[in-house]
Amino acid sequence: MITVRPMRLLPRSPPLDVTEVLLLVVVFAVPVAVVPWASNAFELPKAALLCFLVLILAALGLGQFLIADRQRRLRWRAGWRHPLLWPVVAFSLALVLATLQSTNLLVSLRGSYERQQGLLTQLAYPTLLLLTVPLLRTRQQMARLWEALVWTSAPVVAYGLLQALGVDPLGWQTDATSPVLSTLGRANFLGSYLVLMAPLTGGLLLINRRRSLLALLLLGQLTCLALTLARGAWIGLAAALLTLALAWAWHTGQRRLAAMALGTTLLLLALLVLLNLPQRPLGSLADLPGLDRLASLSDTRAGSSAARLTIWRATLPLLQARPWLGYGPDTMRTTFAAVYPPQLVYYQGRQTVVDRAHNLWLDLGMSAGLLGLLAFTAVLAAFIRMAWRALRAACDRWTAAAWTALLAAVTGHLVDLQVSFDVTATAATFWLMLALAAALGRPGGLPATAKPVSQGNQPGARATGPVGYLLGGIALALAIPLTVQPVLADLAHWQAQQSRQPLTARLEAAERAVRLNPAEPTYRLTLAAVAVQRGDWSAGEAAARQAVALAPDDAVVWAALGDLEARWGALDSSRLAIAEQAYQEASRRAPTIAAYHTARGLILVQQGRLAAGTTTLQRAIDLDATDGVAYAYLGDAWLAQAQIFEALAAYDQAIRWLPTLSRAYVGLARCYEQLGNVGAAEAMWARARQLAEAVP
Template structure:
């Protein structure tokens, strides 16, 4: 028995396998049982708990790996400081239980966020490769196909009372916005394979992802995807990777996008114009500061401005993770009744950065942004090493862009943190 323990302790941990499971299997997890209140979020959180606990058990048994698991560099220190800031905010939360465990249908308390951090630390031991992207994209295409089938009226999974009449696709993510966030992460990976081998076959994967993104009808995700696409092209020029093959790939991507847009428009003639038009209408409303300002972005401007006011109330500690709804109702119940004739359900700021500030305090936001900047500063040189980093960077840029209009959610956020870890991995070996 002792000899077996000794042998086990000397074995290398398959970090690659854990990350592959986290990014490819957990997004598939749903629990579609009639009369349950959560098909999508809690099942993924439980699955993430299980895989992370299994990982740490393996790590504890492997002394050699345990000693080298955490690399104490500037990135890790900032992550630890961010965790400390979040922990401090919990002690000042209006409701400590919510801050620790999260609320039903959100589940994003401190313990869940620590799972995200674990995914990041595991991913730091994995070098991004084309093979890894194939696994990620295979799941992405499968979920995109499911979302597309929902849009065309076929959903084999029984729907709960909330989603019975939804026409936008949400796949296994519970909401079109969240599905859109996931597809923003996947789209540059699909582009990567088109750039790697411009062909009808590689274009099919891109077309499926892009069309599914359209079916979410999520403007924030569309903007994020556009920024991801443009940033990808800029990085190709920056690292001097533009070639005749790149030009050919752009043609395939353009034709695939055009085909998807035509099919989408033929099925929903007015949707594309209305959604795109609303982007410019809201932008004009904000710039001119007219009477509809507070209603811009599906009332997001009202939420943002009121949330900014809340930040000034508790600038250093925030109101606690998952506690925004309590603070919002306490401060603005009467105002919402006057303006909208109802009390809005505002448990997220619909801007991830503003949400961090109001729930965990401005210092937490500063540390989080510093963490992101440090990763960008320290690892941007890798863009010249391999094309895999161009796709990964574009995915992260796209996600961080759509985060201005969306929320962090358990069905997607762990994938974003895993991608961050891949970008900041501690070894450059085996990168292809």
């Protein structure tokens, strides 16, 4: 067969109309959307932009339908027979039902602050598919979407490579293993995105005559993916490339290619097994950069592997408690806090919050239950059935390459999601790929080109008539409060957090953030913090209590109120009782998180309730035996009760786990003074002063 560029192979396609232009804007803009001067610089702008564009697309699509002629309406009605349609509709309905019975309706509707994956965003994905399929009327339009998806990754890859070279003008901070995060916000999210992109790029290479630029892009994608150090993405890529090779070999009858692909896969699996054997047969090879990441996959005693297994075990009972519709979209953070396994602090630290199960099926079960799981499985089954039939029946190279690339990308993505989760960019790309597959697998086939239409009868022209303008205005009226105002609020929130700005300006910015997005508790907590810095404790408490009213089931918000009242308690001891109650509420919602017990124990000791304080601090240590601060406070409690040797043991443990904690040395000095050991006491006082002077 002759291998040529798809664009040159096909007859002239209808010109771009406004709806297809908007679709291409979604393709290009969502993965690269970043607002560096916002607190949530990655997910919020991506989700807001996606929802904004989908609302406009939906309005234009409805306008086209209302004024369409009879023939066009008949074609749309025929689309209801599409094998992918009803599973997509069922999945959307499952999300709506799960939201209606959510444990936190507000969060499920708008999404959590960190992830932005509430019902509005979750419905945008299948809606994007339903709006895209009718737009792809010719093969050339599908080729245009395919190439747009591929070339959108070029700026993402270029920025990631710059970060790998240490040239990042924005200077993002990350707690991930790799600093290569590009416009996705984290290295593993970038890896997931590139797992989707690499097979699509490889598919274009199979049918494109001018391969140099595509080959360079693919090399950049693979290099950038390797630099992310994301093990799940690496395994997903291996699965994608194996699927790509086997599917293409099966279609073209190249048995040697299939044998090479299988042989390479077996060699890689053997290497992976050898790297993870406890006897370490490969020796120093397992310590090489990159391979050391793969060599720790089987380590269930520490690191992310141990954390994943622990989270999965804790999630299963939650699914059994609410099996049918789960807990609602984006509610896992508060739900999981109630069963938080204490050992997680040893695997991922005290500051990490669990808001995802890091597994596709468990995350779906938590957000939409069995109904959501079954509906999404039906979507995947319909896609696989279409791909299988299409590959068997494909009579031209372009169609076979398209189905091969799509099947490989979806396979790799699903493998990656067994230890990860979707973000806005990856989810939008995934559903656009399903839309491309749905257009390719449209019942009755797809013409090479559409019938010619006059300029006045083009869909874009019809949609811009009075009906289109009216629906577009309605869509804009909905889009501004739902998508634009949250971004503006986050810009103000970022300004309120800039410590170099005058307090008056920061307070005004915090108040503006609350006005623009009054339903977000995070903004009210920031307003409370800025008000306290100005010395207005009453205003700070009022803002913190408003945050509690918005998220009464969130232990983090209760703890923030407790922190404020505890600081106020240094000036007014009557506030200590309120602080203790707030920490108690936080502990009630997250009974196995040690930090809340530590904070409450300190307040109890300050109130003179030494027995209760000792018990509470011991509970914190039982949950986290490496918390030096809890040991230091426990030492204070024992010392106040004249239990010198118990206090000495507690202070020793505090220094063991936190050697720079001057409070522990002060406590030891007092213990030694009471024991009459003057030399040891002076040494401890000297060390405490040294640490205090070292603090800027």
